[in-house]
Amino acid sequence: MATLETQQLDEIIVNTRRKMLTMGGAALAALAFGGTTKAEAQSTTTGDQDILNFALNLEYLEAQYYNLAVSGVTIDQLPTPIPVAVNGGTAGSVTLKPSFAKVPFASSIVAAYAAETAIEEGKHVIFLQKTLGKVAVSMPDIDLFTSFNALAALANIGTAFDPFASDANFLIGAYIFEDVGVSAYHGAAPLITDKTNVLPAAVGIHAVEAYHAGLVRTVISVFDNGVSTGPLSTMTQAISAARSKLANPDPDPKNAITVPFTTFAGTTADDLGVQSAAVGLNSSSTTTTFPSSTIANTDLNALGWSRNSTQILAIVTGNPATATSFQGGFFPSGLNGNIA
Numbered sequence: 030m031a032t033l034e035t036q037q038l039d040e041i042i043v044n045t046r047r048k049m050l051t052m053g054g055a056a057l058a059a060l061a062f063g064g065t066t067k068a069e070a071q072s073t074t075t076g077d078q079d080i081l082n083f084a085l086n087l088e089y090l091e092a093q094y095y096n097l098a099v100s101g102v103t104i105d106q107l108p109t110p111i112p113v114a115v116n117g118g119t120a121g122s123v124t125l126k127p128s129f130a131k132v133p134f135a136s137s138i139v140a141a142y143a144a145e146t147a148i149e150e151g152k153h154v155i156f157l158q159k160t161l162g163k164v165a166v167s168m169p170d171i172d173l174f175t176s177f178n179a180l181a182a183l184a185n186i187g188t189a190f191d192p193f194a195s196d197a198n199f200l201i202g203a204y205i206f207e208d209v210g211v212s213a214y215h216g217a218a219p220l221i222t223d224k225t226n227v228l229p230a231a232v233g234i235h236a237v238e239a240y241h242a243g244l245v246r247t248v249i250s251v252f253d254n255g256v257s258t259g260p261l262s263t264m265t266q267a268i269s270a271a272r273s274k275l276a277n278p279d280p281d282p283k284n285a286i287t288v289p290f291t292t293f294a295g296t297t298a299d300d301l302g303v304q305s306a307a308v309g310l311n312s313s314s315t316t317t318t319f320p321s322s323t324i325a326n327t328d329l330n331a332l333g334w335s336r337n338s339t340q341i342l343a344i345v346t347g348n349p350a351t352a353t354s355f356q357g358g359f360f361p362s363g364l365n366g367n368i369a
Contacts, residue, residue: 082166082366083338085157089113089168090345090359091206092154093123095147097173098192098199099140101131104151111151113168115158121170121362126191129174132199139196142244146203149237166365176359177202179347183274184267200249201264207242208300208326209272209344212336214238239333246324249303257304266302269326273300276340278351299334301326338368 089104092111096104103123104111114120134140158165173192181190192202214235246265253259257266277299301323327333336344343350347358356363 078161078164081157081161082164083364083368085154085161085166086169086360086364086366087210087341087345088150088153088157090171092147092150093168093171094173094192094202094206095143095150097123097125097129098132098202099143099147101129104154107151111154112158115165115167116163118167118365120168121365124170124172124174124361126174126193129193132193132196134196134199136196136248139200139248142241142248143199143203146241169360169365170362172359172361176347176361179358180205180268180271183347184264184271186264186267197252197261200245200252201261201268203241203245204249204265205268207238207245208269209336209341210238211235211242211326212300212334213338213341242326243324246303246326250324253303255305262303264302266304269300269302272344274349275343275347276300276336276350278349299328299336 092104096102096107100107103113105113105120132143134143177190177192178188181187190198190201192198214232249261249265253262256262304323325331325333339350342348342355342364343352345359346352346355346363348355354363
């Protein structure tokens with residue numbers, strides 16, 4: 030698969046990393062804190078290095094998932110190892126199913142997507158480690174076994190789920206990660222103050238995440254022949270509902286706004302699974318609608334969703350956004366660093 034967009038992104042990141050490390054906390058807080066206001070970003074961050082370490086935790090997670098799927102080993106066991114213990118720190122462990130084996134890919138398309146993404150996520154880990162230098166955090170404990178089982182139970186799709194069992198299961202696992210990244214970077218864009226250096230990098234990362242998410246959703250739709258009630262599409266709808274439930278607690282104590290806790294469709298949605306829909310072509314008349322799929326995860330105005338860091342933490346740890354601490358899910362011991 031083509032990697033031109035990734036090469037362009039890498040060039041942007043390399044050219045701007047020195048600038049990023051010398052910026053004030055507000056701009057990089059915007060990048061990591063997504064949908065928070067500028068005042069909230071300034072008050073909740075303790076520095077650029079903390080923000081980048083927050084990102085590094087998430088990159089460890091994705092790099093491990095994709096490389097295990099493709100190569101069957103953790104990133105520190107690759108032919109060219111990626112360190113997980115840095116600066117004298119102790120790396121956490123990666124919890125896997127006792128009978129773990131890499132994905133037995135049957136589709137060359139899915140295998141190619143997985144391989145490309147594994148390489149990209151590994152590069153992101155290395156980039157952040159080098160950028161942070163002596164203050165980079167080591168990898169925290171990561172759970173890629175019970176976390177998926179817990180999410181399956183939360184989404185009411187069963188008591189156990191193995192994302193490494195097949196192409197289809199791998200796509201569902203990737204679906205869990207990619208949409209979350211897209212929503213995080215969308216929330217960052219309007220808050221970034223450096224429009225020359227940081228904004229292009231953020232938009233570039235957002236674009237790559239969106240490419241991946243769109244590809245995953247497209248292939249899932251193809252697997253189900255575009256039918257909303259297909260097995261994979263049904264799972265994505267349940268997962269999207271679970272993500273909304275975690276990210277949008279009821280009520281919102283800050284604004285005293287009651288957010289529906291169980292309604293995740295139409296005007297109350299902030300996450301839509303893969304499904305077919307009637308789409309009008311330049312007309313609101315039902316006689317001119319055509320079947321389509323929700324490849325783009327958008328609101329009613331065809332705008333992508335945005336989330337703040339608390340909402341992202343809620344999703345990856347399996348705690349509601351109102352929680353006072355975030356441990357569990359994919360990060361059973363929490364994240365390393367000052368933002369967790």
